[in-house]
Amino acid sequence: MIRLEQETPEDWWEVENLFDLCFAPGREALSSYRLRDDIDPVAELCLVARDEGDGVGAAIRFWPVRVGETPALLLGPVAVHPTRQGEGLGGLVIREGVARARRAGWRHVLLVGDAPYYGRFGFSRLASVEMPPPTNPERVLGLNLFEDGKELRGRVTRWDA
């Protein structure tokens, strides 16, 4: 059985450990992290999935950013413990995080990731959005949370820029 809960301050380092385990060393050198430095994630959208033994099976965080003048969410990091991958936990935390974001009134989510994976959640290439370099433009993906959501375009900048 999996419990999906909002991340608490006590979860922070356990979640960091999961990200360290799942991503290549030096993940924080990625340019997308410069959009996150010293900015709080959107707490109510950060989720932790714990298993029967209380271990962290999966976690997801979201950060606020701007695309041009438009507020948007940067999805990630998201990771699933190597022993639990392929069981649907990634899909669970992504779908639930996105559903909560929609309920909270956010209009746009973007991320840097693999289109073949995120396509199943409705994400597609954002050709007119520019992440801080160096980012492979093919990996910049987005999802409008409302039908009438304007198409995102412009440079992605920090929330406090």
Ligand SMILES: CC(C)(COP(=O)(O)OP(=O)(O)OC[C@H]1O[C@@H](n2cnc3c(N)ncnc32)[C@H](O)[C@@H]1OP(=O)(O)O)[C@@H](O)C(=O)NCCC(=O)NCCS
């Ligand atoms: C990517 C990740 C979050 C997926 O979570 P998961 O719980 O393993 O995936 P799910 O069970 O929800 O989905 C499994 C499906 O996704 C596919 N999939 C997983 N990673 C994929 C990828 N990078 N590209 C394409 N498909 C992928 C699997 O092949 C499987 O396909 P199927 O349903 O056709 O069999 C997880 O594997 C992970 O943490 N990986 C390491 C960290 C990482 O890469 N994070 C994402 C950064 S962009």
